[in-house]
Amino acid sequence: MTPPSAQTLGLCLCHRCRLACSLATHPHHCPRCGDALHFRKPRAVSRTWALMLAALVLYAPANLLPIMHTQALQKDTSVTILSGVVELWQTGAWDIAVIIFVASIGVPVTKFLVLTLLLITVQRGNRRSRRERTLLYRALELIGYWSMLDVFVAALLSALVQFGLFGAIEPRIGILFFGLVVVLTMLATQSFDPRLIWDSPDHHDR
Amino acid sequence: MTASDKDSQPAEADVRSRPLGLSLVWLVPIVATIVGLSMLFKAWQETGPTIRISFQTAGSLTAEKSPIKYRNVVIGEVADVKLSSDHGQVIVTAKLNREAVDFTRQDSRYWVVRPRIGTEGISGLDTLLSGGFIAADPGTSAHRTESFTGLESPPPVTYGEPGKRFVVKAEDLGSLDIGSPIYYRKVRVGQLVSYELDHSGDSVNMDVFVSAPNDRFVTADTRFWNASGIRIGVSADGVEFDAESLVSVVTGGIAFATPPDGQAEPAETDTSFRLYPTQEAALTPDKGPAQIIRMHFGHSLRGLREGAQVDFKGKKIGEVTEISLDYDPVTETFPVIVDAKVYPQLIGDAYDKLLRTQTIDVGDNQQSLTQALFHQFVRQGLHAEARQNNLLTGQLYVALAFVPGAGTDVVADKNAGAVVEIPTQFTSFDKIQDQLTDIVDRLSQIPFDRIADNLNGSLEELKQTLTSINRDTLPSTRNTLQGIDILVNEMSATLQAATATFAYDSPERQRIGHTLNELERMSRSVRDLSDYLRRHPEALIRGRKEHNTGTLRP
Incomplete structure (x- = not known):
């Protein structure tokens, strides 16, 4: 027997100021901040889908286009994320290679997979392993910004390695796409409402 | 349902439904897709042709690194470097930029730039540091191709150079x-x-x-x-x-x-x-068109070589091109055929003059003007002869000359084509040779054997004569000689006697001396007398006057 939800008790949490409002007295707006009241994040599923799909689309150029351009003594090289990882691994910096790989390939892919799983199970009203799914969501929120590591690496190197003729590193368009992917996945994670996992099929949005 | 119930129930939310029921958030993936698609489109548009260039050696080319440059602007990149299937060449696959489409013309050229030292100095030093790159030169051909053969050295002239x-x-x-x-x-x-x-x-x-x-x-x-x-x-x-x-x-x-x-x-x-x-x-001025002439020589042409000159009155007007042997079944001889090229224009102004003044019968069988001219010369007696150029080396040359009154009719041989047959004559040198041969022949006709026999007989007779002389004449001669000997002895005795007579202290000589002294005195007194008589001719009558003697001595 599941405990009663806030909805059955006529309560609603304001999404802006987190005030638990009684729908009996304030059916539409939060009495504290005046924000519109929703039982759940409005259109959470479709928003998450949209943002996630956008991130997925941008993930392709982020991986295919070079993120950095290294110029050292007339020798010009452009690296994409994957070729950078391979190069690091080959030059012996396998620890950094692993970190970069996890941050830029592992994390985004995990996010896509987990979000898709959550969205589909929520849409289907699946009631199995709700607790684990919630934990997954919390983990997703936690690791989300780790992907920004790549962007920081590119930004730092570009700023630091500027030796003119002898060597210079410049960011390339790929890193912009990658940054967009990270931002979009984070937005997608945020727009998802984990409470939907616990809702019975007839209560979920849409 | 009561009113309080109604109140406790949340009011109907004023839901503002959006047209089409679509959330604005869907714009995000749409924009992302548009951006992605535009990137794809751009990438597709920028992807130029892929070409294959074969080189003898890869040099310092590296896959996905070495650029292809034109005027030092990157127009593509080497995508792959590998051996051809027969290991004979290096096949470089390169991706050109979209705008480098002009470099896929059939006569586009590619070469690897590496440091080089040539007559014009040192080039390509920068590739020592940067690694090699492929330089390109667009062509002009209208045909496109995807495989090229790379040049091993840079072309000296690039397209577009005026x-x-x-x-x-x-x-x-x-x-x-x-x-x-x-x-x-x-x-x-x-x-x-x-x-x-x-x-x-x-x-x-x-x-x-x-x-x-x-x-x-x-x-x-x-x-x-x-x-x-x-x-x-x-x-x-x-x-x-x-x-x-x-x-x-x-x-x-x-x-x-x-x-x-x-x-x-x-x-x-x-x-x-x-x-x-x-x-x-x-x-030197142009020789003008050549006329091939052919000559048949009956005698050996040892010393005549291909390239030997053909003279006309000492001026070189051509050269021998071919010497070959022919067989004449009628006379069963092997005449030598000499082909030569002559350049009538080398005669100089005379040729132009000839063409102007002579009326040349070109004839009906499409022969050239020079051919007709040569035929006319032959009719006028043009002959060829092989002359000695150098007595020491025995080199021959062909001399063309007119032999007066020796004109021959031209047999227009249609098979001969443009070749003009020139009659030949014996060389002056050959004549000498012939005369020598003649002399030798005549010498050989002299009956040396008979002459020798006759001489032998005469000698025998001489010998007999000498023998008879020896036998008959010599003894008498000896007697005569003995007589002569006696005579000589007598003469010698006479001379000895004479010599004794005139010896220094012989009495005969003293007497002769006295006689001579007497003669001297006599002559002196005769002179005195004659002097006296000249001064005193009267003395002949009156005789000598004594007192006058003083006047005689002044």
């Missing part, structure tokens, strides 16, 4: 090479771009490039000559030394000039020229 290309045909390449300079009045105006053997294999076709604006000096009448090396000539003026430039001495070169009476109109591009071996050969 100037003209000409073809120069030479017997051999000599010391020329790609990049050899072209000189005009000893100013470097171009270079040799490429060379290849002619399809026939007879000559080398050289592609030369003369850059603008100097290409206008090449006209249809321009002569090219090989200016390689040093020319040293010894003449009456002393020793001459001539060379185009130090570079041409080392690497060879081509020079050109236009004869003063040549055309001034610049030649078209790709005009073909002949490469003369020397400047003199190039600038």
Whole structure:
């Protein structure tokens, strides 16, 4: 027997100021901040889908286009994320290679997979392993910004390695796409409402 | 449902539904897709052609790193470097940029830039640091292709350089090479771009490039000559030394000039020229069209070689091209056939004059003017003879001369084509030879045997005569000699007696001395007498007066 939800008790949490409002007295707006009241994040599923799909689309150029351009003594090289990882691994910096790989390939892919799983199970009203799914969501929120590591690496190197003729590193368009992917996945994670996992099929949005 | 119930129930939310029921958030993936698609489209648009270039060696090319450059602008990148299936070549796969489509023309050229030292200095040093790259040169051909054969060395002339290309045909390449300079009045105006053997294999076709604006000096009448090396000539003026430039001495070169009476109109591009071996050969007037003549010689032509000159009154007008043997079944002899090329224009002004004054019967069988002229000469008695050029080496040359009254009728042999048959005559030298042979023949006819027999008989007789002389005459001679001997002895005795008579202290000699003294005195007194008589002729009558003696002595 599941405990009663806030909805059955006529309560609603304001999404802006987190005030638990009684729908009996304030059916539409939060009495504290005046924000519109929703039982759940409005259109959470479709928003998450949209943002996630956008991130997925941008993930392709982020991986295919070079993120950095290294110029050292007339020798010009452009690296994409994957070729950078391979190069690091080959030059012996396998620890950094692993970190970069996890941050830029592992994390985004995990996010896509987990979000898709959550969205589909929520849409289907699946009631199995709700607790684990919630934990997954919390983990997703936690690791989300780790992907920004790549962007920081590119930004730092570009700023630091500027030796003119002898060597210079410049960011390339790929890193912009990658940054967009990270931002979009984070937005997608945020727009998802984990409470939907616990809702019975007839209560979920849409 | 009660009113309080109604109140406790949340009011109907004023849901503002959006048109089409779509959330604005969907714009995000749509924009992302549009951006992605536009990137894809851009990438597709930028993806130029992929080409394959084959090289002998990969040099310092690296896959996905080495660029392809044109005028130092990157127009593509090497995508892959691998061996061809037969391991004979290196196949470089390269991706060109979209805008580099012009570099896929059939005559586009690619070569690997690496450090090089040539006649023009050192080039490509920067590739030492940056690694090699492929340089490209767009072509002009309308045909496109995807596979190219890379050049092993950079082309000396790139497309779009103003100037003209000409073809120069030479017997051999000599010391020329790609990049050899072209000189005009000893100013470097171009270079040799490429060379290849002619399809026939007879000559080398050289592609030369003369850059603008100097290409206008090449006209249809321009002569090219090989200016390689040093020319040293010894003449009456002393020793001459001539060379185009130090570079041409080392690497060879081509020079050109236009004869003063040549055309001034610049030649078209790709005009073909002949490469003369020397400047003199190039600038001597054109020989004009050649006429092939054929001569049959009955005697041996040892000493006549191909290339021997053909003279007309001492002026060289052609050369022997072929000497072969023929068999005449009628006389069962092997006449020597000598073919020669003669250049009637080498006769000079006389030829023009001939053409103007002579009325030449061209005849019906499409023979050329010179052919007709030669036929006419033959009718007028033109003969060929092989003459000794050098008595020591025995070299022969062919001399053409008119033999008065020896004109022969021309047999127009249609099989002979343009060849004119010239009758031959015995050489003066051959005549001497014949006369010598004649003399020898006559000498051999002298009956030396009989003469010897006769002589032998005469000698026998002589011997007999001598024997008889010995036997008969000699004894009498001996007697006579003995008589003579006695006579001589007597004479000797007489002489001895005479000598004794006149000896220094002989009495005869003393007497002679006295006699002579007496004679002296006598003559003196005769003189005195004659003197006295001259002064005193009267003394003859009156006799000598004594007192007058004093007057005699003054």
